[in-house]
Amino acid sequence: MRQAVMTAPGEIEYREVETPVPDEREVLIRVRNIGVCGSDVHVYHGVHPFTSYPVVQGHEVSGEVESVGGSVQRFSTGEKVTFVPQLVCGKCYPCRHGMHHVCDSLKVMGFQAPGAAQDYFAVPEDLTIKLPDEMSFEHGAMIEPMAVAVHALGRAGDIADRRVLVLGAGPIGNLVAQCARGLGAAAVMITDLSDVRLNRARECGIACTVNALHEDLGTAVGRHFGPDKADVILECVGVEEAIADAITVARKGSDIIVVGVFGSKPAVDLSLVQDRELNLHGSLMYQHHDYTKAIELVNGGAVSLDALITDTFAFDRYHEAYRHIEESADRSLKVMIEL
Numbered sequence: 577m578r579q580a581v582m583t584a585p586g587e588i589e590y591r592e593v594e595t596p597v598p599d600e601r602e603v604l605i606r607v608r609n610i611g612v613c614g615s616d617v618h619v620y621h622g623v624h625p626f627t628s629y630p631v632v633q634g635h636e637v638s639g640e641v642e643s644v645g646g647s648v649q650r651f652s653t654g655e656k657v658t659f660v661p662q663l664v665c666g667k668c669y670p671c672r673h674g675m676h677h678v679c680d681s682l683k684v685m686g687f688q689a690p691g692a693a694q695d696y697f698a699v700p701e702d703l704t705i706k707l708p709d710e711m712s713f714e715h716g717a718m719i720e721p722m723a724v725a726v727h728a729l730g731r732a733g734d735i736a737d738r739r740v741l742v743l744g745a746g747p748i749g750n751l752v753a754q755c756a757r758g759l760g761a762a763a764v765m766i767t768d769l770s771d772v773r774l775n776r777a778r779e780c781g782i783a784c785t786v787n788a789l790h791e792d793l794g795t796a797v798g799r800h801f802g803p804d805k806a807d808v809i810l811e812c813v814g815v816e817e818a819i820a821d822a823i824t825v826a827r828k829g830s831d832i833i834v835v836g837v838f839g840s841k842p843a844v845d846l847s848l849v850q851d852r853e854l855n856l857h858g859s860l861m862y863q864h865h866d867y868t869k870a871i872e873l874v875n876g877g878a879v880s881l882d883a884l885i886t887d888t889f890a891f892d893r894y895h896e897a898y899r900h901i902e903e904s905a906d907r908s909l910k911v912m913i914e915l
């Protein structure tokens with residue numbers, strides 16, 4: 577079978593390797609779609625702090641079950657599936673307390689462990705997730721980033737009837753805004769510096785968009801949410817200005833969720849966090865139940881994913897996908913690899 581190996585930053589080599597044989601507890605997946613995400617792009621550029629080369633990428637994946645190991649109970653050939661790309665130790669404090677996703681020795685497939693950029697990929701049964709038959713493979717590969725969004729919102733508790741402000745309209749910000757709406761938020765507003773991305777958010781049904789280059793964020797928040805401002809604010813950018821804005825426009829007691837990955841240390845006004853009793857939460861990846869919720873939201877039509885998938889490349893054109901992402905800047909959102 578074919579396998580795409582990133583041997584060094586910017587270098588993708590195709591190899592012909594043996595098709596994996598699933599062990600007792602594994603499901604062998606015929607891979608169909610792989611989403612390319614911001615973290616993959618960091619690996620491509622050699623700036624991902626926790627990935628070494630060579631690496632097989634691919635963590636946003638859909639496919640169908642090709643075969644199963646002898647003791648696999650829950651899956652059978654032909655079923656549509658995705659998987660949770662987290663390898664955990666099961667012994668550390670987080671693992672012992674139901675927080676496997678922040679395991680002290682977490683290995684994420686496609687980064688610190690091999691990913692699925694190949695024709696067939698074997699995954700432990702307990703990480704395999706069934707997709708509804710009617711879901712397309714493209715949407716199936718979006719369940720992983722959807723789960724990131726669902727998990728982030730869950731950090732603030734129940735989103736129903738709350739006013740949600742999302743900073744950043746990239747793929748994750750867009751999905752966070754859509755999931756907030758799907759989870760019954762009273763109002764959702766999304767901001768970015770790119771009109772292209774904000775237009776895309778409107779195509780996805782997020783009516784209230786604000787370009788923070790042209791409009792004062794505090795004023796926009798007051799206009800859209802009224803004097804009680806935002807209950808929940810999600811920072812989905814990972815830059816100082818955005819997290820500083822989140823803290824500045826918060827009202828007393830707002831929840832702020834840090835979803836963006838920060839390349840450098842932001843300097844923010846913690847006196848406001850103290851004085852306003854802000855609830856500051858970090859959010860990393862997801863847990864299994866976030867996948868379940870993500871599938872429910874997609875299947876129920878609560879989110880619109882098609883406008884987010886801007887480009888699709890065949891497996892043997894992986895390189896072009898990355899080049900396209902580089903060249904198109906904010907015009908490309910979710911780029912898919914198809915096998």
Ligand SMILES: [Zn+2]
Nearest residue numbers: 613614615636
């Ligand atoms: Zn991703």
Ligand SMILES: [Zn+2]
Nearest residue numbers: 665668671679
């Ligand atoms: Zn652990």
